[in-house]
Amino acid sequence: MTNTPPSYGTPEYPRVAVRGEARLEVDPEIARIGITVTTRGKDRRNALEDLTRRNNQVLELARSYGQAIEKLETGAFSITPELTQKGRNEQIHAYHGRVHITAVLNDFTALGELTTRIADLEMTRVNGPWWGLRPDSPAHGTARRQAVHEAVQRAREYADALGAQLTALVELADLGAENAAPAALPAPGAMRGRAAFGGAAPEPAPALDLEPQRQTVYAQVNARFIMSPPKL
Numbered sequence: 001m002t003n004t005p006p007s008y009g010t011p012e013y014p015r016v017a018v019r020g021e022a023r024l025e026v027d028p029e030i031a032r033i034g035i036t037v038t039t040r041g042k043d044r045r046n047a048l049e050d051l052t053r054r055n056n057q058v059l060e061l062a063r064s065y066g067q068a069i070e071k072l073e074t075g076a077f078s079i080t081p082e083l084t085q086k087g088r089n090e091q092i093h094a095y096h097g098r099v100h101i102t103a104v105l106n107d108f109t110a111l112g113e114l115t116t117r118i119a120d121l122e123m124t125r126v127n128g129p130w131w132g133l134r135p136d137s138p139a140h141g142t143a144r145r146q147a148v149h150e151a152v153q154r155a156r157e158y159a160d161a162l163g164a165q166l167t168a169l170v171e172l173a174d175l176g177a178e179n180a181a182p183a184a185l186p187a188p189g190a191m192r193g194r195a196a197f198g199g200a201a202p203e204p205a206p207a208l209d210l211e212p213q214r215q216t217v218y219a220q221v222n223a224r225f226i227m228s229p230p231k232l
Contacts, residue, residue: 013226015170016158020151022143022219028212029137030070031111032104033128035118039097048079051097057121058101065114068107075100105129113207131213143219148172151223163231175220 037054041047062072077099084091105111119126159166
């Protein structure tokens with residue numbers, strides 16, 4: 001009959017509980033930018049047509065970068081009437097249109113060029129970039145393995161200090177391995193697109209030299225071991 005050690009500590013089977021932690025600094029894999037296309041006009045149809053044209057310009061420009069664009073998504077869309085300030089009648093002064101677009105890039109060289117080209121479009125605003133890792137990034141697995149190794153090493157050191165050895169693993173609890181960025185970062189600045197007033201088209205804006213921001217990956221585990229009786 002096998003003498004199985006209990007999951008709780010006893011004098012014959014002392015238990016040691018430790019926490020393993022890992023913190024990695026890795027290069028980002030993707031960058032996300034937010035694009036807002038706006039319009040304002042006296043007539044609803046004209047405002048809608050202008051918004052559609054500008055939205056298509058942004059999408060066509062982004063798609064021209066091919067595989068550098070990992071994801072391109074359209075978010076909120078709105079056409080809102082602006083009422084006049086005077087009078088009791090519901091008279092409309094102008095119409096405001098807005099479309100939000102999110103672009104995710106994996107080519108950071110293309111990112112600097114695309115960002116300035118979009119910001120140079122009329123009535124267009126760019127926010128970002130927000131640097132990040134993919135959910136299935138190998139960096140998360142590396143951090144988790146390092147956290148487990150640290151937990152085992154720490155438990156062995158405690159056992160060694162008592163003249164004992166680890167004999168069994170009782171529990172391994174994953175506290176998560178998550179990327180701290182970009183939520184913890186301050187909001188980046190915004191680059192506003194130009195407004196068109198006619199005349200000759202200006203020279204294209206130079207590409208931004210964007211330096212990728214290193215990402216911090218954390219992992220933590222709780223581990224409980226059974227060790228041999230200590231030599232006190």
